[in-house]
Amino acid sequence: MEAIFLEPYFRTKLWGGRKLETLFNYQIPDGKVGEAWIISGYRDDASHVINGKFKGMSLRDLYQKHPELFANPEEQEFPLLVKYLDANDNLSVQVHPDDEYAAIHENDSGKTESWYVLQADPGSYLIYGHHAKSRQELADMIHEGRWDDLLRKVPVKKGDFFYVPAGTIHALTKGIVVIETQQSSDVTYRLYDYDRVDKATGQKRELHTQKSIDVTTVPHKNPQLDIRKEKCGDATITMLLNKPVSPHFYLAKIDLDGEVKFTMNWPYQLFSVISGSGKLCLPDKEYDLKLGDNFILPAGSYDFTFSGKISMITSAPIKE
Template sequence: MNEPIFLAPVFQERIWGGRKLQDLFGYDIPNELTGECWAVSAHPNGQSIVKNGAYQGKTLGQLWSSHQELFHSDSPVFPLLTKILDASDNLSVQVHPDDEYAGKNENGELGKTECWYIVDAEPGAEIIYGHEAQSKEQLVQMMNDAKWDDLLTKIKVKRGDFFYVPSGTIHALGKGIVVLETQQSSDTTYRVYDYDRKDKDGNGRELHLQKAIDVSTVPQAYEPVSYETFNQKGITITQLVSNEFFTVQKWNIDGTADFTANPKYTICSVIDGSGQLIAGDKVYSLSKGEHFILPVDFGPYQMSGTLELIISRE
């Protein structure tokens, strides 16, 4: 049986970052403006490193290209990217392209559809999720007139909320929010508005207005979200979203749960609690902030303890 693949994350400095990735997860962050933990990533801008087993020291990208027996995927690149974001200040208002637009305009990069599980939120914290414009002409006019309060739709959030953010959705995390983000493996973002902030050199940050207008969904379309929940011994599984880009679930383990081998590889992120992964005669410790991949046909196995995990698959 293959081993689980535990991964060391990559941290990214951001103007809106802070210290919560250390405070909440115990990560050894590089500085006081650490905004992103790229936890499971094979993207060239930040690759996770294998921490254990026969592939220790390899990047996830190397594993994907040279050991497809672990994944059995038709995708030419590792298709998903799991992040944890610390929005200690407001993120820029932004929008992402779909696969077709990104492929033509961003050197073959994937588009970026994503989703957010709210891990932590200060009282009153809110996100921007969509807009009120009814036509592209109205969108452009409201942007040109800087009518941001009228244009942008704001929603208050709390721990445990979930949002699906397809490409074309104007969005932003607000101050005081920590999310686990599952997304396509893309680093393409079109910045719409940035509160007139300056970068560390005193310059206004670049906006990408024409590309943002090109790709924004107008009028805003909201896909209904309906959660399916499955209960079995030791575990409650909540399916948060399942579509052509990814399937994302929340697992709540209380006690011991038994699993059979899955024909798909599985990305696992422990967002709270502690416990163990038991496979045959091997026992792996699981703690908050750990990220790992279960290869194709890994199992049977057990998870025990009190654990909250976010699970994703192609």
């Protein structure tokens, strides 16, 4: 029984910065690095295993060639994607399609996502939802460029959590770092980009106006979250997402000061260390854990123990 540790895949972005280097001690490329895909099986952007007998394999290949590690799933593609995002500038205002629309128009899955805020400068806010009452009003406000009237601005601080179902207009803004857990999809419809010009091309970035209008949920609805905290050993578990709110993935935060023992209750489970350090003990293996580590515990019937002073985000797929 081995934990599967993964190496992040980094992406430079127009709005990126250097905080992923300072916050997580990652060796990031030069330039504006906006994203670290820390647990990814997505096509050519997959993470790679850095330990054990599968060292060097991409998560995509591992998932397809060793399905027994993932409880022999029916789907051929790893269903979840976990990222760190460093918004050194405003991201474009976006909306994502659901599974049905994405399958027809993009040959991909839909994209429902979530954000746990790791850092936010004073006065930070998110774009989250809109004020249009009908699809026609939405289209009119978009075509007329009435962005201040259309877009909802929500204040944000460290420790906040946002669930972003497909169809939700959204954007991170300058000064925010999040860990994002989402469906494994890279389908993004860009609705508004502040009329910025990409210096690399000298052109404004492409907008997807009609597709954005097609897929946006109207009127906007805030998800009714059921966030709960419970004690388990020396840990506090904050349950962020589960059914029926989230049909795609379970999500929780573990804050530990001491020791906690768990029994594997999911087909497999994803973990990202967001602060502190500690140890992971499996039935026949022990691992040191540090800030920035990302790993998967594979399928099986076994107990595992964490110890130390450490905080982690954990997720697992939900089968409908």
